[in-house]
Amino acid sequence: MYLLQKMAQLIETAIHEAGHTIMALKFNKDFEYVTIISKEDSLGHIKYVENVSNLLKLLDGTSEEILEFHEINKMVQQEIIIKLSGYNAELKFGVDNKIGAKEDLDSSFEIALSHEGDGESASRFLDECLELSKKYVDDYWESIQILAQKLIEHKTLNQIQVRSFLEYK
Secondary structure, eight states: OHHHHHHHHHHHHHHHHHHHHHHHHHTTOOEEEEEOOOBTTBSOEEEEOOOOHHHHHHHTTOTTSOOOHHHHHHHHHHHHHHHHHHHHHHHHHTOOOTTTTHHHHHHHHHHHHHHHSSHHHHHHHHHHHHHHHHHHHHHTHHHHHHHHHHHHHHSEEEHHHHHHHHTOO
């Protein structure tokens, strides 16, 4: 039974990380790699490139201007959708693992709260992001499954490998 539990956990982790990764690609968020190799505090993770390219694009030529709210709103929404898509991919797969996705769910709420300013508005914003995340997971489900399979085979993939497996150009 232990072997079957480990295999199920590996598949669930691959689906979860593939959900994050596909949404990162959708929103042009660069990453170094995605892995299903566990470490002390996670079963897998995606290592994002630490840059501010999207923010710099928004700021380009507008150093004296205030960023438009809809651009900031869009960036925050995309960040939350990426975080929630691992959990939503697991749900679509048939697993409701709120414990494993707790960090993603908690950090999504913290981002929403920081953006919206109060708990009620943050909850509404988070609900909107959750619904969008579900829709995108549905829309990209085939790609999520392909990537999960490749993660199970290779354990770790960089962004170039992910794109080549998915035939993104």
